[in-house]
Amino acid sequence: MYKLTIEEKTYSCQPDETVLDALLRGNVNISYACKKGTCHSCMVRSPDTVPPEAAQAGLKNTLKKRNHFLACLCHPEQDMVIKLPDQSEFYTEGTVVVNEMLNRNTLLLIIAFKDAFEFNAGQFVNLQRADGLTRSYSIANTPQESNTLEFHIRRLPGGRFSEWLHDEIKAGDTIAVSEPRGHCFYLPEKSEQGILLVGTGTGLAPLAGILTDALAQGHSGPIYLFHGSREVEDLYRIDEMRQLAEQHQNFHYIPCISSNHVPAGFSHGRANEVALATLTDLKGWRVFLCGHPEMVNQMKKMTFLKGAASADIYADAFLVTPT
Template sequence: MPELCAGEHCWAVASGSNLLDALNDAGMAIPYSCRAGSCHACLVRCLEGLPTDTNPTALAEEKRQEGWRLACQCRVDQDLRIARFDPLEDGLPAEIVALDWLAPEVLRLRVVPLKPLRYQAGQHLVLWTDTGVARPYSLASLPGEEGFLEFHIDCRRPGLFCDAARHLRVGEMLRLGELRGGALHYDADWQERPLWLLAAGTGLAPLWGIVREALRQGHRGPLRLVHLASDPQAHYLAAPLQALAQEHPLLQIELITPAQLPATLAALRPPSRQTLALVCGAPSSVEQFARRLFIAGVPRNQVFADTFTDHA
């Protein structure tokens, strides 16, 4: 049986054990969210030995050369010594500059990193508290214009990061993990094509950045944004979205609740075979949207989706 070491703690694990499970079963409290290699919350550094990496392309080669691995994607097949990601040493400090409740359970967090951070609309970051609680969140801010990074935190359900977020204060520091790009983005080659953006809950966050990026780049095709929320009060960006639509006649905004969802899905009719769709939210909502888009005639390779997990 291989020996696994983290800090001063060493123990034997069954060969082939998932590295994340082996660490957390031993009380190492490695954070995680997606378990699919996307969120990067479970980043660890290999100091001696290397695990078997089942998804090597999920991490940049530069990071891999430095010994970093995603614990959820690795198996322990030999002796291994690792170090946890230390946000104080490895994370980028960022000062909290604003905290606002946009809806009863949606907290808008704005931070300014101590070093400039270049990013694209639709990317996400892992946020770390000073107590070591971590969770990935999509960026809702517009790159290069706003001077801060914005995140929308869904606090409807209890969770380690959500519970910590309720006690954050302006002026405190968070740490930022690795910048990641998911499926959501805006491509300048899309300017003439119809673009649909379908969001559930705080899945609106990255699409809020992307729709403004599309308009900034002079998008000329029809733009349609649908936001599904639990009730009218939960349409937390209703006023800014409607104001944006008044400024840009090509932009159509639809704010719907679960009762209106079946009719909205049934009425989806893409204006052309060139229609693109960006979808974000909880897995069940993303699946509903994607299935209906396919039935409506939007090819699968023209649907880009990110899902938000419930683990917090």
């Protein structure tokens, strides 16, 4: 018999019981439906222990890496600490060390921590103001860079949190940062695989992290980054990306402008449309999508139809919290 711990409470799991059955018996409010590993409703996480292999069958590789598992398929092999999806998070205090503009409406925010902050490039965190106001932002750097997190913050008209970050926060201020979340990140496997990155606006943030990570880990397959916005003034990191493309033969950077004023060196059209016109067969490719929810949803379908396997499509849609 093994012990299951959720926050302060412990539950016993009988030898013939699954984690889901044990938790339901203990009146834990956990969502579930099919009870046989198909619907993924009961997916939970064990931060400290690797779950049994059978409990991770059919999950995306990045979810497996983060110790997510299906409670209905899990017969524990040791005591487990379990986190439910909606469980309150642990926040760490960080200090703002850089706040400067990347373009006319995007702020570069770098937050430093006393100790190493563990994450995978491409994940996101929740930032929290002292009064409890909380928003999710993607991390734009990689864990190799000295205990800091980098964020790209677009000013949303009337957005309470982004306006606060843009107008009030300054170097030296502290801010609470949640544990990293999300499963949109690079795993160093199949290094010859093609990688397609498509982002709009600050959707570049997680993609830049994923790109840096893939290049640092020696990814040898072709990597295409399509970064789009309406006007050239809303793109950023253009020179840095061009320089990276010069340094790495397998990396291709295609900045896209959807309005009619397209300077030389930029592609005309929406980033997703330019990407689909450039790469016609995505069989065997890994795809990362980030930005406008409609673009992300549309592209999930289109890249799948162009041959990418559903397990190889990773996406983070920006959901704007109503103010």
